[in-house]
Amino acid sequence: MEGKVVIITGANTGIGKETARDLARRGARVIIACRDIAKAEAAASEIRAETGNQQVIVKKLDLADTKSIREFAEKFLAEEKELHILINNAGVMLCPYSKTADGFEMHMGVNHLGHFLLTFLLLERLKQSAPARIVNVSSLAHHGGRIRFHDLHGEKSYNRGLAYCHSKLANVLFTRELARRLQGTKVTANALHPGSVSSELVRHSFVMTWLWKIFSFFLKTPWEGAQTSIYCAVAEELDSVTGQYFSDCQPAYISPRGRDDETARKLWSVSCELLGIQWD
Ligand SMILES: NC(=O)C1=CN([C@@H]2O[C@H](COP(=O)(O)OP(=O)(O)OC[C@H]3O[C@@H](n4cnc5c(N)ncnc54)[C@H](OP(=O)(O)O)[C@@H]3O)[C@@H](O)[C@H]2O)C=CC1
Numbered sequence: 274m275e276g277k278v279v280i281i282t283g284a285n286t287g288i289g290k291e292t293a294r295d296l297a298r299r300g301a302r303v304i305i306a307c308r309d310i311a312k313a314e315a316a317a318s319e320i321r322a323e324t325g326n327q328q329v330i331v332k333k334l335d336l337a338d339t340k341s342i343r344e345f346a347e348k349f350l351a352e353e354k355e356l357h358i359l360i361n362n363a364g365v366m367l368c369p370y371s372k373t374a375d376g377f378e379m380h381m382g383v384n385h386l387g388h389f390l391l392t393f394l395l396l397e398r399l400k401q402s403a404p405a406r407i408v409n410v411s412s413l414a415h416h417g418g419r420i421r422f423h424d425l426h427g428e429k430s431y432n433r434g435l436a437y438c439h440s441k442l443a444n445v446l447f448t449r450e451l452a453r454r455l456q457g458t459k460v461t462a463n464a465l466h467p468g469s470v471s472s473e474l475v476r477h478s479f480v481m482t483w484l485w486k487i488f489s490f491f492l493k494t495p496w497e498g499a500q501t502s503i504y505c506a507v508a509e510e511l512d513s514v515t516g517q518y519f520s521d522c523q524p525a526y527i528s529p530r531g532r533d534d535e536t537a538r539k540l541w542s543v544s545c546e547l548l549g550i551q552w553d
């Protein structure tokens with residue numbers, strides 16, 4: 274991975290941190306894109322010390338604020354000439370009803386719309402650096418999701434478990450439509466489920482936090498959970514594989530709603546409208 278530039282969102286902890294550690298060990302220049310600079314610096318210095326790779330760099334990115342996403346992309350594009358791998362990993366789950374700075378429901382805003390905008394802003398650089406890869410960390414939870422176009426921000430009804438599922442379905446549909454649009458560019462886009470992983474993802478739920486503690490034996494460690502992300506980012510056999518969904522480093526079953534091209538196209542145009550961007 275020497276000479277390769279990678280961005281990983283939410284890499285200060287959990288699956289993202291282990292993904293960053295692995296790619297740093299392989300010699301990549303790793304940009305840790307996080308909302309909390311202090312936490313991210315702690316993770317980066319641990320990774321630098323352990324791997325001996327000094328090219329592990331922290332940059333501020335708050336996916337719950339489009340201003341921050343635009344500032345991150347602007348700085349990145351000014352400072353870095355290439356981008357080979359974008360790993361859209363950051364995520365929130367089971368948040369009490371809340372909205373991002375731009376008024377998007379938090380799960381949809383951070384997990385889908387934030388990464389949608391980030392990918393849009395970085396896409397030209399990925400194309401210029403091709404072969405390049407986009408890896409979207411989704412979830413098995415996408416099976417429980419629906420894209421509720423009439424109430425995308427949960428203003429009419431809100432269930433925090435379902436809100437997470439909807440956003441993870443959006444990750445799958447985004448990957449599908451993105452891959453279709455990127456045919457012939459040598460930029461691939463794949464999604465994945467990392468497994469049930471012992472991480473801070475359950476932090477907003479008292480019950481889930483306890484379940485995660487009690488059943489930790491059945492959960493993957495963050496290192497184990499990172500393996501499918503790493504596989505999607507580096508495996509040579511995936512050089513020309515795009516629009517797929519993986520679990521345990523293998524192709525996995527996508528729910529019927531996750532294979533609905535019409536919904537994927539509609540979600541694309543609604544996302545563009547919400548973000549005020551034109552992405553043809
Ligand atoms: N753990 C599991 O069982 C599963 C996880 N996943 C997916 O894996 C991905 C990684 O989750 P995991 O490592 O488990 O969870 P963690 O909670 O451990 O890590 C999530 C990361 O996302 C970051 N993040 C959250 N909100 C924002 C934001 N507004 N802007 C920037 N970064 C943000 C967090 O930053 P901070 O530390 O500052 O909060 C943290 O770095 C997620 O997309 C999740 O949906 C999918 C299936 C199962």
Ligand SMILES: CC1=C(/C=C/C(C)=C/C=C/C(C)=C/C=O)C(C)(C)CCC1
Pocket residue numbers: 411412413414468469484485488491492
């Ligand atoms: C059924 C069951 C469990 C629950 C699994 C759950 C609830 C998985 C949730 C996955 C998540 C959080 C996906 C994120 O995208 C445990 C606790 C492993 C213990 C063994 C039995």
